[in-house]
Amino acid sequence: MIQLSQAAKIEIERxxxxxxxxxxxxxxVKPGGCSDLFYDMSFDEILQEGDRTFxxxxxxxxxxxxxxxxVNGLVLDYSEDLMGGGFRFHNPQAVTTCSCGNSFSITQDFIVHS
Structure with missing residues (x-):
């Protein structure tokens, strides 16, 4: 499903x-951003109806x-540069990505129905 780099795991734990x-x-993944869709990572206290836990x-x-x-095949990484630290999303389904690194678009051919 998804993978975390060691750096992403350490930052999430921190x-x-x-x-x-x-x-x-x-x-x-929510609609919006520079390229149709964007990633949203947050913390939540409640498991919502329809949530899956991995x-x-x-x-x-x-x-x-x-x-x-x-998010099938997504690799989540974390790195720091001169602009600060941030999560980097590497999605094999993305056909376009924005330079912000959080926004992407895919074609309907790549959508995996569960």
Whole structure:
């Protein structure tokens, strides 16, 4: 489904340590951004109807059913540069991406229906 680089795992664990003890990591894809869709990573206390939980590199990641079709094969990385640190999303389904690194578009051929 998705993979985390070691750097992404460390950064998520660091951010998670500043939250409530039982906080969950949520990954979603939403309409908008420079290239039709964008990634949204957040923390959530509640499992919503339609959420699926995946264990990725020892972390529990929530992904809603709507977003599942867009994240198959996604590799999440984290790196720091002169502009600061940030998550980098490497999605094999993306046919275009924005220079911001968070926005992308795909063709209907790549959508995986679950």
């Amino acid at each position: 951010l998670k340590s500043k939250q409530q003890p039982n906080i969950l990591v949520r990954l979603a 264990e990725v590199s020892g972390l529990q990641i929530l992904i809603d059913n709507q977003s599942l079709q867009y």
